[in-house]
Amino acid sequence: MSPDSDDCVVVGASFAGLACASALARAGLRVTVLEKKSDAGEKLHTTGIIVKDAIDQVALLDGMPGSLVHRVSGVRLYAPNLRYVDLAAPGYYFLATDTPDLMRWLAARTEDCGARIAYRTPFSGATRVQSGFEIEGHGPVRYLVGADGPKSSVAKALGLGQNREFLFGIEHEYAGVEIGDPSKLHCFIDRRIAPGYIAWMVAGPRVLQVGLAHRVGRQEITAIDAMNAFVQKIAPIIDLRHVQPTSVRAGMIPCGGIVSPVAAPRVLLAGDAAGMVSPLTAGGIHTALKHGLAAGHAITDYLEGRREDPSTWFVRSYPRFTAKRALRFLFDRFQSDVLFNLFLRTRAVRRAASIVYFHRKGVFDPAAEQPAPGGAGEIRR
Numbered sequence: 001m002s003p004d005s006d007d008c009v010v011v012g013a014s015f016a017g018l019a020c021a022s023a024l025a026r027a028g029l030r031v032t033v034l035e036k037k038s039d040a041g042e043k044l045h046t047t048g049i050i051v052k053d054a055i056d057q058v059a060l061l062d063g064m065p066g067s068l069v070h071r072v073s074g075v076r077l078y079a080p081n082l083r084y085v086d087l088a089a090p091g092y093y094f095l096a097t098d099t100p101d102l103m104r105w106l107a108a109r110t111e112d113c114g115a116r117i118a119y120r121t122p123f124s125g126a127t128r129v130q131s132g133f134e135i136e137g138h139g140p141v142r143y144l145v146g147a148d149g150p151k152s153s154v155a156k157a158l159g160l161g162q163n164r165e166f167l168f169g170i171e172h173e174y175a176g177v178e179i180g181d182p183s184k185l186h187c188f189i190d191r192r193i194a195p196g197y198i199a200w201m202v203a204g205p206r207v208l209q210v211g212l213a214h215r216v217g218r219q220e221i222t223a224i225d226a227m228n229a230f231v232q233k234i235a236p237i238i239d240l241r242h243v244q245p246t247s248v249r250a251g252m253i254p255c256g257g258i259v260s261p262v263a264a265p266r267v268l269l270a271g272d273a274a275g276m277v278s279p280l281t282a283g284g285i286h287t288a289l290k291h292g293l294a295a296g297h298a299i300t301d302y303l304e305g306r307r308e309d310p311s312t313w314f315v316r317s318y319p320r321f322t323a324k325r326a327l328r329f330l331f332d333r334f335q336s337d338v339l340f341n342l343f344l345r346t347r348a349v350r351r352a353a354s355i356v357y358f359h360r361k362g363v364f365d366p367a368a369e370q371p372a373p374g375g376a377g378e379i380r381r
């Protein structure tokens with residue numbers, strides 16, 4: 001290895017990759033993030049809602065500018081017949097974000113930690129060598145992280161596990177449109193429009209975001225037809241039938257749990273690439289951030305000779321999502337509009353929904369014991 005070569009290359013400048021790179025860089029390691037886009041805020045495929053747990057637990061988000069977020073303090077959950085219940089938990093909230101600018105802010109924060117981000121630089125392959133990898137077009141590196149999303153090129157190139165089960169999400173942005181209750185996340189259950197998941201509407205800091213996701217392979221209509229049907233359906237709440245969306249976001253969401261193998265000597269997958277997404281709620285931002293940070297700390301320990309390669313001990317700490325995968329199995333097969341119309345407003349269903357939305361999300365808390373020097377990048381309890 002030349003003295004100028006990187007200790008670690010991270011592929012993907014999104015939540016997992018930036019978190020991982022910031023932890024490595026703060027520990028004094030040389031790290032480059034390879035990103036195929038020309039800017040971290042370009043062509044996003046996420047609604048970008050951040051749960052309170054991420055704000056509480058991930059110090060990397062400290063100081064997030066207030067202009068980038070809009071606080072959402074509860075959920076309005078609609079049955080297929082549009083009757084609804086309002087759900088909230090004391091002190092709990094979500095943050096809807098101006099996600100493009102949030103990503104730019106996170107990328108700048110990561111560079112401030114000392115990481116280099118190489119934009120317009122797609123990962124195209126790597127060859128294993130004695131001391132790590134030779135990255136095509138880049139050079140030698142001691143450790144490689146694939147934080148390159150649900151269809152990871154790193155996983156493919158190095159024979160690691162790949163996601164096989166997906167939801168597909170599509171979302172329209174509307175500028176200059178206001179909804180009646182912008183302090184709520186509006187969620188819609190409808191098996192025809194969003195089989196296996198929900199449709200939603202949320203007021204972000206700059207735009208109204210209206211979207212849906214469905215289980216790939218179980219939908220009877222295309223995502224575009226489903227969006228049209230959804231816009232028709234919510235017309236009594238907000239009439240968007242003649243409003244052109246200013247932008248569209250769409251993408252795959254892994255929902256089959258952790259891929260296998262998720263790591264090998266000197267390489268590991270992080271965030272969506274690893275399948276680190278709740279199979280039930282499909283929320284992946286807070287897990288990507290926490291997984292990226294914890295992976296950064298684990299790799300630092302390895303490269304500085306304090307622990308074994310994280311492809312062994314660290315991977316064993318991953319959540320199995322057993323209960324959530326079981327619930328996903330049941331929801332995929334037995335979702336019933338009739339039952340939701342009848343029972344949504346019962347105490348039992350309201351309680352179950354509140355647990356899904358507001359339970360404390362606690363993966364990777366053990367890493368809180370090993371904060372990066374300097375605090376930022378640390379995971380708090």
Ligand SMILES: Cc1cc2nc3c(=O)[nH]c(=O)nc-3n(C[C@H](O)[C@H](O)[C@H](O)COP(=O)(O)OP(=O)(O)OC[C@H]3O[C@@H](n4cnc5c(N)ncnc54)[C@H](O)[C@@H]3O)c2cc1C
Pocket residue numbers: 011012013014015016017034035036037045046047048049050051121122123124147148149150153168169170171211249250251252253270271272273277282283284285286288
């Ligand atoms: C429509 C939709 C809405 C969603 N809404 C939410 C939400 O509100 N809240 C929530 O918690 N989760 C949400 N999710 C899930 C969430 O977006 C993901 O779990 C999260 O973005 C995962 O982050 P990541 O860093 O692992 O991967 P990604 O965000 O997918 O980032 C991967 C990065 O790798 C780059 N990349 C890919 N291939 C290469 C390559 N070969 N070379 C270089 N770079 C590469 C990509 O350009 C990208 O920047 C949503 C998902 C979808 C599809």
